[in-house]
Amino acid sequence: MGKERITLEILGREGLARTGRFHTPHGVVMTPNIMPVINPNIRTLSMDQMKKAGTTCLITNSYIIRRNADLREKALKDGLHSLIGFDGPIMTDSGTFQSYVYGDVEFQNRDTVEFQLSVGSDISTILDIFSTPDDSRDKAADAVRVTAERFHEVEDLAETNDLSGPIQGSIYPELREESARIMSSSGASYLPIGGVVPLLEQYRYAELVDIIMSAKLNSNFSKPIHLFGGGHPMFMGMAVLLGVDMFDSASYVKYAKDGRMLYPEGTRDLKDIMELPYWSPLRDRYTAEELRREGEEKRKSLLAEHNLYAIFMEISEIRERIHEQTLWQYVESRARSHPSLFNAFKRILEYSGKMQDYLELYRKPPFMGFDNLSMKSPYAERLKSLEIRPDSVDASYYYSQGTGMSKKFLDEYYENSDNNYHFTWGELEIPVEMEESYPVQQAIMDGFPSIRVQRPTLINSGHARNFNLEKIRFLADFQFGKNSGKALFPDDSQITVSRSTGRIRTVSLEGKILATMRVHDGYLALTMEGGERIRKSSPEMKNRVMVTKESAEFNSQGKSVFFNFIKECDPGIIPYNDVLVVDPDDVLVAVGRPLVSGKEMMQYRKGVAVSINHHLKP
Numbered sequence: 001m002g003k004e005r006i007t008l009e010i011l012g013r014e015g016l017a018r019t020g021r022f023h024t025p026h027g028v029v030m031t032p033n034i035m036p037v038i039n040p041n042i043r044t045l046s047m048d049q050m051k052k053a054g055t056t057c058l059i060t061n062s063y064i065i066r067r068n069a070d071l072r073e074k075a076l077k078d079g080l081h082s083l084i085g086f087d088g089p090i091m092t093d094s095g096t097f098q099s100y101v102y103g104d105v106e107f108q109n110r111d112t113v114e115f116q117l118s119v120g121s122d123i124s125t126i127l128d129i130f131s132t133p134d135d136s137r138d139k140a141a142d143a144v145r146v147t148a149e150r151f152h153e154v155e156d157l158a159e160t161n162d163l164s165g166p167i168q169g170s171i172y173p174e175l176r177e178e179s180a181r182i183m184s185s186s187g188a189s190y191l192p193i194g195g196v197v198p199l200l201e202q203y204r205y206a207e208l209v210d211i212i213m214s215a216k217l218n219s220n221f222s223k224p225i226h227l228f229g230g231g232h233p234m235f236m237g238m239a240v241l242l243g244v245d246m247f248d249s250a251s252y253v254k255y256a257k258d259g260r261m262l263y264p265e266g267t268r269d270l271k272d273i274m275e276l277p278y279w280s281p282l283r284d285r286y287t288a289e290e291l292r293r294e295g296e297e298k299r300k301s302l303l304a305e306h307n308l309y310a311i312f313m314e315i316s317e318i319r320e321r322i323h324e325q326t327l328w329q330y331v332e333s334r335a336r337s338h339p340s341l342f343n344a345f346k347r348i349l350e351y352s353g354k355m356q357d358y359l360e361l362y363r364k365p366p367f368m369g370f371d372n373l374s375m376k377s378p379y380a381e382r383l384k385s386l387e388i389r390p391d392s393v394d395a396s397y398y399y400s401q402g403t404g405m406s407k408k409f410l411d412e413y414y415e416n417s418d419n420n421y422h423f424t425w426g427e428l429e430i431p432v433e434m435e436e437s438y439p440v441q442q443a444i445m446d447g448f449p450s451i452r453v454q455r456p457t458l459i460n461s462g463h464a465r466n467f468n469l470e471k472i473r474f475l476a477d478f479q480f481g482k483n484s485g486k487a488l489f490p491d492d493s494q495i496t497v498s499r500s501t502g503r504i505r506t507v508s509l510e511g512k513i514l515a516t517m518r519v520h521d522g523y524l525a526l527t528m529e530g531g532e533r534i535r536k537s538s539p540e541m542k543n544r545v546m547v548t549k550e551s552a553e554f555n556s557q558g559k560s561v562f563f564n565f566i567k568e569c570d571p572g573i574i575p576y577n578d579v580l581v582v583d584p585d586d587v588l589v590a591v592g593r594p595l596v597s598g599k600e601m602m603q604y605r606k607g608v609a610v611s612i613n614h615h616l617k618p
């Protein structure tokens, strides 16, 4: 058996953000996570202290090890893990950063990688070209090209080893896109975004948003994304929201040297503070004053300990936020801690459209509307894709948050006309048929200006139609594509509603249930009968996940679909929106809930892609 390879198994998600289990030859770590930087020459903290703070993986520099005869010999003889005194995953960097800071380094690319492999690094890094934010476009393009060539030089080593292929390209989005595509299609199994340290140091977060988005949207989602040098807690939440899985951080020591303390929202000078924060590991041993009076070396080590806690506290909060799907809201509120972050948050909103492909049909918590910026989030923006016809009539007057459209409106107008009606959320116009579905019903909008228009002139043409039938057809069109509503629900469908709330529960045809309306998000869940009607009416791969014959047999008995058994799928699949699981002959074997988008589905190799709700066989 060959060496175990790294893989990222996705557990939870919120848009581009994800939590996962990162499998490595030296164990499994949770993502997002941070690799503290260890300088093998200078140990500021003991390994015990580092582990206690939350360290589960590390990064160190192979260049420093190789240049020092003692370290080199020990690493070659006993291995990197023994040298460092850590048995978890260790990534090594190449000396690129040193060559950026000090000029040239004395080693070549291939021998740099071979050295890392020979000491047993879990992830080895090529000698990439660090492009700075000040580089001209030509110089940055050169860095991308040479970095690609350097990876190509070691492509054979990537067949049996995990190599990291840095994405360069300075501040030029199109170069970052190109670099991400090159590295994604290479043998690199790990993708750090490089050349960003100066931007981080200068708080140029909006440009970082462009860089991360260009890299992420053009990378293979099965390969973890790392932000080189991005270990200040201030920007981590935002980076994770855009799809970053891993950070490294030398900042815990760097800041400690300067007497500076990290906090989730920024940095404070030890000389200025009155108290240590409640969460600080130093708090039961020191007052701020005592810390100031400590000797320099001791104080540095103590501050490094504090700083390491600060970054792990933040990454743990970020993971929890993704688990409960409130990271967006967290980043939205934290953006107010610095104008540069706020500016970057506004930049993120410009990507709301591009993020649509990765957005879940719903999130567990309610949608929170604070102001017009909230209405630009991808979760609100998705509502814009719903067709509002130019002649749609504003019926906001008849809509009330919590109770939906009034009975008077439905009886007197909606059901007796062919008009399209909508209500408004600030600047957003929402078709009335969406009143029960995420995020409309599941929203907290206290005090948000829902524009109350004058009582509109509504048109009653005496044409009878049924609001509930129109509603489920509208939802079907939204969930499964245009004209799905009519195909799924014929005129003689029977709709049952809850006696207490009046909300739709099931839709049947000739005594067979076609779909139910999910209580938690107000969207449709298909049965096998409903799924078959959608299959017949959808062209080619639309709404489908096609699996191998062997998998189809398992799935037809209700077992989950695993990524590695998928042959093909609809790239338009929305996470958590029901899909049809079909065999290679397009026979429907199950319907279920996809855990990732169609764009991602063909990229992952490990884990569950679709959990089954209904299946063909007993």
Ligand code: GUN
Binding pocket: 093, 094, 095, 096, 097, 125, 126, 128, 129, 130, 131, 166, 193, 194, 195, 196, 197, 228, 229
């Ligand atoms: N450390 C910080 N930035 C970089 C980078 O761009 N490349 C490498 N290899 N290491 C880094």
